[in-house]
Amino acid sequence: xxxxxxxxxxxxxxxxxxxxxxxxxxxxxxxxxxxxxxxxxxxxxxxxxxxxxxxxxxxxxxxxxxxxxxxxxxxxxxxxxxxxxxxxxxxxxxxxxxxxxxxxxxxxxxxxxxxxxxxxxxxxxxxxxxxxxxxxxxxxxxxxxxxxxxxxxxxxxxxxxxxxxxxxxxxxxxxxxxxxxxxxxxxxxxxxxxxxxxxxxxxxxxxxxxxxxxxxxxxxxxxxxxxxxxxxxxxxxxxxxxxxxxxxxxxxxxxxxxxxxxxxxxxxxxxxxxxxxxxxxxxxxx
Amino acid sequence: xxxxxxxxxxxxxxxxxxxxxxxxxxxxxxxxxxxxxxxxxxxxxxxxxxxxxxxxxxxxxxxxxxxxxxxxxxxxxxxxxxxxxxxxxxxxxxxxxxxxxxxxxxxxxxxxxxxxxxxxxxxxxxxxxxxxxxxxxxxxxxxxxxxxxxxxxxxxxxxxxxxxxxxxxxxxxxxxxxxxxxxxxxxxxxxxxxxxxxxxxxxxxxxxxxxxxxxxxxxxxxxxxxxxxxxxxxxxxxxxxxxxxxxxxxxxxxxxxxxxxxxxxxxxxxxxxxxxxxxxxxxxxx
Numbered sequence: 001x002x003x004x005x006x007x008x009x010x011x012x013x014x015x016x017x018x019x020x021x022x023x024x025x026x027x028x029x030x031x032x033x034x035x036x037x038x039x040x041x042x043x044x045x046x047x048x049x050x051x052x053x054x055x056x057x058x059x060x061x062x063x064x065x066x067x068x069x070x071x072x073x074x075x076x077x078x079x080x081x082x083x084x085x086x087x088x089x090x091x092x093x094x095x096x097x098x099x100x101x102x103x104x105x106x107x108x109x110x111x112x113x114x115x116x117x118x119x120x121x122x123x124x125x126x127x128x129x130x131x132x133x134x135x136x137x138x139x140x141x142x143x144x145x146x147x148x149x150x151x152x153x154x155x156x157x158x159x160x161x162x163x164x165x166x167x168x169x170x171x172x173x174x175x176x177x178x179x180x181x182x183x184x185x186x187x188x189x190x191x192x193x194x195x196x197x198x199x200x201x202x203x204x205x206x207x208x209x210x211x212x213x214x215x216x217x218x219x220x221x222x223x224x225x226x227x228x229x230x231x232x233x234x235x236x237x238x239x240x241x242x243x244x245x246x247x248x249x250x251x252x253x254x255x256x257x258x259x260x261x262x263x264x265x266x267x268x269x270x271x272x273x274x275x276x277x278x279x280x281x282x283x284x285x286x
Numbered sequence: 287x288x289x290x291x292x293x294x295x296x297x298x299x300x301x302x303x304x305x306x307x308x309x310x311x312x313x314x315x316x317x318x319x320x321x322x323x324x325x326x327x328x329x330x331x332x333x334x335x336x337x338x339x340x341x342x343x344x345x346x347x348x349x350x351x352x353x354x355x356x357x358x359x360x361x362x363x364x365x366x367x368x369x370x371x372x373x374x375x376x377x378x379x380x381x382x383x384x385x386x387x388x389x390x391x392x393x394x395x396x397x398x399x400x401x402x403x404x405x406x407x408x409x410x411x412x413x414x415x416x417x418x419x420x421x422x423x424x425x426x427x428x429x430x431x432x433x434x435x436x437x438x439x440x441x442x443x444x445x446x447x448x449x450x451x452x453x454x455x456x457x458x459x460x461x462x463x464x465x466x467x468x469x470x471x472x473x474x475x476x477x478x479x480x481x482x483x484x485x486x487x488x489x490x491x492x493x494x495x496x497x498x499x500x501x502x503x504x505x506x507x508x509x510x511x512x513x514x515x516x517x518x519x520x521x522x523x524x525x526x527x528x529x530x531x532x533x534x535x536x537x538x539x540x541x542x543x544x545x546x547x548x549x550x551x552x553x554x555x556x557x558x559x560x561x562x563x564x565x566x567x568x569x570x571x572x
Contacts, residue, residue: 126525237404
């Protein structure tokens with residue numbers, strides 16, 4: 001297991017943690033301010049959102065690299081299926097490819113992919129996952145040609161209905177295998193898997209599927225809102241060390257990305273303090 | 287798979303579905319009114335709550351049986367561990383035994399057991415489950431002597447922090463084995479397991495552990511509140527038929543208990559209509 005106590009070379013910031021820049025949440029910092037603040041603290045990388053990057057993907061990517069960091073990823077694909085997806089598969093594919101284009105311009109290693117919820121009328125996770133697999137298989141070649149890996153992220157089962165019929169690493173690995181593209185890997189987020197004591201067992205079947213991302217936050221004991229009340233590492237009930245050990249034992253050696261959606265707490269704080277807290281917690285409890 | 291299309295002999299009502307009698311929620315029916323209304327419709331049983339039964343357990347149990355139904359269960363044990371548990375194990379055991387006494391007086395076949403959340407400071411589901419196992423092992427003999435089975439119910443992972451460190455059938459089976467008492471079995475609730483495509487695989491390791499209860503409701507695609515916004519069977523995204531098939535294939539042949547906490551919808555409706563809807567859905571979509 002890697003030792004993070006001395007530096008932040010393996011730490012990445014998902015900019016959602018500062019309340020999504022340019023959205024009137026958090027301090028409303030510009031991408032440049034976020035880049036500089038992370039670089040000053042020795043972060044290894046950044047993960048940005050499409051809405052923050054706008055038409056400036058290339059420029060922002062260059063700026064991140066000039067500051068000595070990587071663009072570890074871009075959030076995110078459209079929901080592929082379910083009640084929050086576009087009305088047609090062709091619209092979904094179009095938006096998916098636009099996300100790939102932005103990731104490529106930005107120089108992001110990975111595009112995070114969210115499955116979307118259960119297909120209306122199907123009453124079936126299995127059928128919905130099949131639909132996800134088909135769409136992924138169809139978009140993977142374009143992403144591969146553009147040098148963008150697809151990081152398929154199982155979400156917490158609480159999102160099963162509308163945001164993600166994909167809720168376990170087990171099912172994500174099945175999709176990776178069935179979609180027939182080596183360009184698809186998985187992303188593992190503490191928020192989504194912290195409860196799953198079968199994680200190690202599931203990762204033992206990883207085979208040649210790659211873990212493309214590892215996301216940090218914490219699950220608060222009394223979570224008030226399952227979307228926007230994530231905790232800072234150490235403030236919740238997750239076994240952060242154990243989860244990281246399991247993920248690293250499965251071969252992951254990339255950046256650890258802090259992603260905290262926290263409308264009533266961290267998004268209201270001074271972003272300098274938020275970043276300092278992240279650094280301190282990363283070195284001590286992750 | 288059993289055919290439910292012709293009668294309700296295998297249908298039980300969990301009285302929470304009518305807003306917990308005697309609580310000012312729902313129509314505020316008396317236990318007698320609920321018993322009569324269910325008996326009229328041919329229900330096979332009732333599951334009651336401690337707070338509804340008060341000191342009248344024996345009397346109410348007799349009344350249920352006189353109406354031709356069973357008391358399928360009593361809800362519920364105190365949280366065994368975690369932030370919502372009593373301050374001491376001795377208080378927990380005392381309250382647990384009081385619940386067993388009520389179940390015995392009522393003639394309830396099973397007492398539903400909830401684990402409680404992650405033990406404060408442990409940051410560990412595994413350690414918390416060990417504590418649950420220890421307490422269960424210590425209380426099981428008293429329940430057995432009183433003829434009350436303990437139905438250990440894994441809850442949805444969204445409750446992992448505060449209400450249940452036990453979130454999968456897999457982990458429930460491990461507790462049953464480790465607690466060393468044949469008096470402990472598991473309860474399976476659609477709301478808690480609907481997302482878990484590994485359910486069949488997990489139940490294949492059932493061994494001599496018994497399934498003591500099967501609970502019906504539905505997971506609404508856009509769940510507004512994870513505690514009090516459960517759906518009526520057929521209104522959500524769960525694969526009800528498949529889940530029942532898996533549970534019956536694992537040997538379950540008992541009552542199917544409808545348990546719908548629904549503050550803003552079903553609890554506001556006329557209980558006669560709620561019961562009629564349950565009967566219709568039970569015969570057609572479960």
